[in-house]
Amino acid sequence: MTVAPDISTRVLLALAQALHEHGTPAHRLEDSLARVARALELHTAQFLSTPTAMHLAFGDGAGQRVYLCRATSERVDLATLGQLDEIVDDIVAGRLAATGALARLEALRTLGNRHSPRAKRWASATASGTAAVFLGGGLAELVLASALGWVVGALAQWSARMPRARPMHAPLAAFCVAVLVSLASAAAPGLSDGLVLVSALIMLVPGLTLTVAMTELASGHVVSGTARLAGGMTLMFTILFGAALGRPLAAALPVPVGWPLPALELPPGTWLACLAATTIAFTILLEARSRDAGWIAVACGVGYGAARLGAWGLGPELGAFAGAVAVGLASNAVARRFRRPATLMRLPGLLLLVPGSLGFRSLDSLLMADTIAGTDGLFRVGLVTVALATGLFAADLLLPTRRAL
Numbered sequence: 001m002t003v004a005p006d007i008s009t010r011v012l013l014a015l016a017q018a019l020h021e022h023g024t025p026a027h028r029l030e031d032s033l034a035r036v037a038r039a040l041e042l043h044t045a046q047f048l049s050t051p052t053a054m055h056l057a058f059g060d061g062a063g064q065r066v067y068l069c070r071a072t073s074e075r076v077d078l079a080t081l082g083q084l085d086e087i088v089d090d091i092v093a094g095r096l097a098a099t100g101a102l103a104r105l106e107a108l109r110t111l112g113n114r115h116s117p118r119a120k121r122w123a124s125a126t127a128s129g130t131a132a133v134f135l136g137g138g139l140a141e142l143v144l145a146s147a148l149g150w151v152v153g154a155l156a157q158w159s160a161r162m163p164r165a166r167p168m169h170a171p172l173a174a175f176c177v178a179v180l181v182s183l184a185s186a187a188a189p190g191l192s193d194g195l196v197l198v199s200a201l202i203m204l205v206p207g208l209t210l211t212v213a214m215t216e217l218a219s220g221h222v223v224s225g226t227a228r229l230a231g232g233m234t235l236m237f238t239i240l241f242g243a244a245l246g247r248p249l250a251a252a253l254p255v256p257v258g259w260p261l262p263a264l265e266l267p268p269g270t271w272l273a274c275l276a277a278t279t280i281a282f283t284i285l286l287e288a289r290s291r292d293a294g295w296i297a298v299a300c301g302v303g304y305g306a307a308r309l310g311a312w313g314l315g316p317e318l319g320a321f322a323g324a325v326a327v328g329l330a331s332n333a334v335a336r337r338f339r340r341p342a343t344l345m346r347l348p349g350l351l352l353l354v355p356g357s358l359g360f361r362s363l364d365s366l367l368m369a370d371t372i373a374g375t376d377g378l379f380r381v382g383l384v385t386v387a388l389a390t391g392l393f394a395a396d397l398l399l400p401t402r403r404a405l
Helices: 007-021 026-039 078-093 098-109 117-134 139-160 163-187 193-200 207-218 222-252 270-285 290-314 316-338 343-351 356-367 371-398
Strands: 046-050 053-058 065-070
Touching: 007 026, 007 046, 007 053, 007 065, 007 078, 007 098, 026 046, 026 078, 026 207, 046 222, 078 098, 078 290, 078 343, 117 139, 117 193, 117 270, 139 163, 139 193, 163 193, 163 222, 207 222, 207 343, 207 371, 270 290, 270 343, 290 316, 290 343, 316 343, 316 371, 356 371
Parallel strands: none
Antiparallel strands: 046 053, 053 065
16 A cells, blocks of 8 residues: 655655755755754654665654655755855745745646857856966967856757767867867867866866765765765766777878968966856856856866965965865854855855866876886876865864755
């Protein structure tokens, strides 16, 4: 006999599904659900989050009911996360009943994308171009990385319309970018092909996934953290395989040589313009509301500035720690003062700090049989991810957010 869930259980099920689909880490997701369960007087509720499923249990002993919410993909939507944070806050404060909460959650499921496919393609191009500048490239690298970032964004939209093509998106994008970069490098000596390759694929490299996995592991969510870490490393290897497949193919193609590029350095202060452009790109790619672009700009500026200062005085690993602490404190302060989710600033700020490019270069070095450089790079990736996770925990200790998300 099937027992229909009551209204309070339905609220928790809908909330768990929505939070999970929008990329909420396990420790914050389970904490949010626990707070709502206490407010709805479901004191026996238990939760287990993994990257692909949510388990919710209600009751004790033989009468316990267990629900499974299956999810195969996560997409970050900062605007929806903000509304979910408001729903959680209203339920906990007693301002919203279960019936009203369920209606608001159902309304969120009908919302479409806030930004057009064209805007997302140009945002992808902008993110890749600014990444080339942050990694030390010149004008030629900026232009080429931007063009290839647009190609990666277009391929992402094409694969999203074809379910069978989704697992091939990352290696296919890496393959196409590697071929084009290798051809451009052969035709124009002097181009930093490795930098352009990493910059063009920067939004695919799972640096943020690895950082979130480390945060989950450090907070005791071993199942979710281990699964997320394995998924991130698998994605990294598929990207590397696509790039490794494209390079020899490009080398076999006839390319006219003899167009050396002039040394076109970017003017001083270009990084400020890149921070502004990055803000716009993150606002679109992370599905944030336009009015939140200012907070995203503050997060990017605080994180990048603190990391640069920390790296100058303490080294890159401690620089990442300083950047994470600064981003965490800024996001928590905004969450406390303006009742906004800390994720609104924390996620964009971390995207400039995560060691995705370093991890990709380390695996590429191993592929090229440079064992020493590859091993050293992977060790530094581990240190940076631990530094970021520790920095976020330190910020939460110094200035608690008082909010679930």
